[in-house]
Amino acid sequence: MPEDSIHYDKPIGDQVAYTTCYMCACRCGIKVHLNDGKLRYIEGNRDHPINRGVLCAKGSAGIMTALSPARLRKPLKRVGPRGAGEFVEIEWDEAMAIATARLAHIRATDPNKLALFTGRDQSQSLTGYFAQMFGTMNFAAHGGFCSVNMAAAGLYSMGGAFWEFGEPDWDHAKLFLLFGVAEDHDSNPMKLGLAKLKERGAKIITINPVRTGYSAIADEFVGITPGTDGLFVLSLIYCLLQSGKIDTEFLVRYTNAHHLVIDAPGMADHGLIARNDNGVPLAYDRTGNHLAPATSIAIDPALLGRFSLPDGRMAQPAFALLAARYTDDAYAPERVAERCGIDAATIRRIAAEIAEIAFNQAISINQPWTDSAGRRHATMTGRPVAMHAMRGISAHSNGFHTCRAIHVLQMLLGAVDTPGSWRYKSPYPKPIPAGPPPGGAKRHENGSLTTAPLGFPTGPDDLLVDDHGEALRLDRAFSWDAPLGIHGLMHMAIAEAHAAGPEKIDTLFLFMANMAWNSAMNPGETTRMLADCDETGQYRIPFVIYADAFFSETVPYADLVLPDTTYLERHDCISLLDRPIGSAHGPADAIRTPVLVPDRDVRPFQDVLIDLAGRLGLPNFVDENGNKLYASYADYMVRHQRKPGLGPLAGFRGDAGDAPGRGAPNPEQINRYIENRGFWQHHLPAEQLYYKHHNQAYLQGAKAMGFIESDAPITLNLYCEILQKFRLAGENHGTRVPPARLRASIVRFMDPLPIWYPPVEEALSDPQQFPLHAITQRPMAMYHSWGSQNAWLRQILSENRLYLHRSLAAKHQLVDEDWVQVTSRNGTLKCQVRLMDGLNPNTVWTWNAIGKRAGAWALVKDAPEAKRGFLLNHLISEYLPASEAGHRASNSDPVTGQAAWFDLTVRLEKCAADTDAVTEPSMPDLSAPFALNHPIILRHGAPEHAA
């Protein structure tokens, strides 16, 4: 009998390369094995700070994305009508010439007529810089439809945020509350962290309507009704205040709880913080019985009471306002229980558990440190209650305030960047506000904007509005519709460009966002608008340039398609200027380097953008003679300096390559990254690891490395004065006031303390007619729309179902796989159901972005993704119902402009037994702009001789 020939010494491949995964935005380090130049195996880089050797399903399937038949092959020029998908392949020279001519004309006439919107990319520091140098304010990245609520609430409260800017202290937390997270950006770190919590026996509570994924392994599942987390959290705060379980010392040391707030209703400075002549906030010192600088360390500050200011007006500590508000019985568990779908007893118990862990099981690390007042502390004390939240909070129109409520809860517990609590990831914390205001109002002589288009407003004066108070930007960010729209409102770009017509926007330049499908709030409407013409037969959106790597649903709607490389074929930079791979342990960044040589006529988008900037002669992309400064993105990564010594990559700077953070450009930098397996990491010394907002050594170090301008302590905003400034404008104070239609809403929503209100769309719709909440979740094994082209991943999720609670199913006499019609105020779809127990009974849900338009992604037209998959987006809309005056407000959070995907409410009807077994609506099939030759069978990895 022949022996089984097992090879015990066969190397995996003949070549190894380290780079960064980009099957999603988590940025794990990968070790790629090649054999004969072909991909053999991708595994996690064990040294990498993000993933420590592990790899998710998507990362492991990278080989199949690199081989995807949907990869674009050559630049395309539209020849048929928009949307018909008729293209001719053109050479790059022609493509660049078309783009350059168009953009040069725009820049010479009205630079704002270029709208550059970029999606799930990791090069916003480049694309944003391009927009700034081009001189257009109409730039946004994906945060607006993603999680700007989390970013804004965090940055305006703590100078850091859940959203990629912070992480739980996995090594010390004893209680972890996870709000509305299915997967998150930090997908591998989150799982590694949960494993650590489990190993230590910490308790995990998930607050989520659906019990899958992380909620499946939670010790307690709280099946909340969507959109009510704010109320739940404020009720927890009520309980903690009632029982006096708050960390007052933390509050007065690190937050503005004791700052006196002017109490002068009707006056222009009502609700602002009282300051002395030097602008220092005031507090009331109980020992000295007088007003004192709130920053003084010699005071015993009052947290309750009313005090008179030197000018005779009254003021109250911010905390007193907070206490008065949340001790109101409107927040009693018994009063919120039904609305939240959570028992009052459960709310009380969770509050008690939080208090128990925070105050009776506090931890102390034997690590001396010095606070920013110069006091030395022998230990670091922590409240080991950690929290994290994401889109379950942010994708509601009350998400900003809900997220603020969670931050307020953290502050009351003293659980911000302390051992066991939530921690900042370097390079955070940042001051509040975190940067300059949004650019757009002013330009330099060379045409560039004075500051980057996305910035941080500090009050009405920073808004980008015209004399009528109406938005200057295409997407209405930084207007009274979305004052803190710090990431822009990408989801409004197409609708607003369509509504405004060619007067406002000439060219819509999109990169890496499937705007005609899953990131459209309503794909039917969006595609209609993209292809819509005015009376003269001209497209209402005159020109669309799109850079994608694959044949997505958006490609057919572009006039010019710039084919990108895949992530294994290009340089990339995961920069501290953008969203780096830093952690609570220190700053870190990473690069991607080409592992494969493209077998198609495609170019890395960043190279193309830098080339375009050179051809357009944009400032800082060309020298004084107009010659291009950078040969490629790799060249830019090394030589570009944002400020002296600060560039895209923080590692290995300086002539000797040993300067961390700040230093002269090092021509060898990329090689040093490669030698170091693709990343750079700086370990913070132990004394800098916690209390970063007030940790002297940390703040000084961060300043030296260029993360912050000043080493002043960062006072956490329990009370957010900036919001009050907008609110005062709503009350008609100041020179810039909102248009009449928005006054009341500004007053209501720009509250300096967290509020809860029902999600806006829900409040506008009839609960009898649409009694159910409808939400989506991220599947762990798929990334948005782009996983379906992957031969392995699509085998896991080639279809999706609408999940219902068994009790709801019984009401409608539904069993697994039955077909239903789902109706919202915006439309109807048809799909199949699946029953489950672990679900809020008034909620239905499905996986996000599994449904595909037939023919897209180079799949066969009767692919299950198209025939039995569906997209919930068909029921959503980017607009709320029109007001009586005919105004259509965007379906977004009124503070930040965050797209309110999860506010949707629907009703169900069972389909007749003889209904066609195909999901609806079905949009017309797409055809790939190249010949398809699908293998019938894939034998990847077959030994050559056996083929």
Next chain:
Amino acid sequence: MKPANSVLLLTTLTGFGYGLLAWLGIFAALGVLPHRAWLVPVGIAVSLGLASAGLIASTLHLGRPERAWRAFSQWRSSWLSREGVAAMLTYLPALAFAALWWGVGPNAASTRLMGLLAALAGLGTVYCTAMIYASLKPIRQWHNQHTAPDYMIFALFSGGLLFAAALAWTGAALSLAVSLALVITIIAAFAKNAYWRFIDQQTPLTTLASATGLAAFGPVTTLDQPHFTENYILREMGYQIARKHAAKLRRLVLLIGFAAPALLLLLALAGFAPGFATILAVILAAMGLFAERWLFFAEATHVAAMYYGRPG
């Protein structure tokens, strides 16, 4: 379990073949086989022909038929291997029996002994086939005391009909063979009925809770499957047949497979066109048995299907 035509053919054809061989051998051993020189050689040819056809059909079911020869090696542990070896070994006594019958004569002790040996070898092969199924623990409808006897009974039943037909066409005295065939037909019908009653009352081997190790957590229901489209396990082990459909088929099997042949045997016994009646009985029994074998698979459930929420 998915009924695969090649396996259905294998088991029915070998049943006919080895059954006929058994009747020939036993009758010869007892000395009650009509003394016609060509009877045994032709009978053996038919029996080995049918069995060989079944065996060849079964190799069609293999992924690598060209390697089929390897299947003889593991007779120490594998019933499939034993079946192969037994089938091969059966050719020897069967051919020797035919040769002796022809050459040395029906009454020779060696002929009768060889007849007995051939019969035993044939039945032994059927037993091995049966044990392939009967030994599979994950399939409760197979792994029970019915399977092995039933296979033997059905082989004797189908072979018996064929034997009766053969005798009818030789014009020899029929009553003993036909009566015995009638008896075994009735036994077979009862056996099948008993089997069906048995599997209908059988409790499932295990539960999803035990299959997932979650027995301590109460009842377990399926939420999501690893993949949406069918895979090998589901195609092979997840095959399901509707109860209504199965009940109809069962009645058909009883009618065509057992009742009709029994009636035809009675006719033959009564001397009413025995040649024609017995041949018709064989044809109907073949159809009935093919359906019976189809049901044997289709009604069998495999515990692995439970993981996918299908009956196991």
Next chain:
Amino acid sequence: MTSLPQPLPGATKLGLVIDLDTCVGCHACAVNCKEWNTGGHHAPLPDHQPYGAEPDGVWFNRIHSYEAQAPGCGGRTVNFPRSCLHCEQPQCVTVCPTGASYKRAEDGIVLINTDICIGCKLCSWACPYGAREFDEDAGVMKKCTLCIDRIYNTSLPEAEREPACVATCPSRARHFGDLGDPDSAVSKLVAARGGVALMPELGYQPTNRYLPPRKAQIALPPAEAPTQAGTGVGAALLSLLDRVLSR
């Protein structure tokens, strides 16, 4: 050889321990397994209609999810990875007519020699766990090899000699080791966590073990003053705020 090796007490029994308490059902192990093995000992693991209407490939590890209705804890969703359990009494081996299926005496790994497998599928019928996967393209049976070509691979650093699924699992829910050695880390884990064998009643004596879900709880001190609604700024808060605060 399809007869089973004599089980010796204390013999090495390599296998996996899968922690259902931490498995989030991410399919990472399944895909990494596919990726490793499609170029490994059983290469390839083909995919039929990879871009078509009924995609279907060979996978050695598949992830299910279930809901368990644990009394008193309101139910629990359990993700459940399923692969070969490298049984001690594997009927998949004894039924094999060719000797292609075998159990190694030295470490208990159950393997298939695809060079001599005839593709009769009988072994897959004999496996109650649905762990065997037929490669229709090559006409032979395949299954989890416990990454035989990784765990002993001398071209890999010692630390990397573990199955692909174990190395990649982001929740660290998969453990690999010698379950025959009561002092091994995996054996201790199984003992500490009450690891279970699947379907013990069938007698296959699987080597792999599954660790059941747990439920961490926080013991609360007896409730202090009953927290009643309706008191405004509570007494507790007032007395707390009375204390001197140092900035």
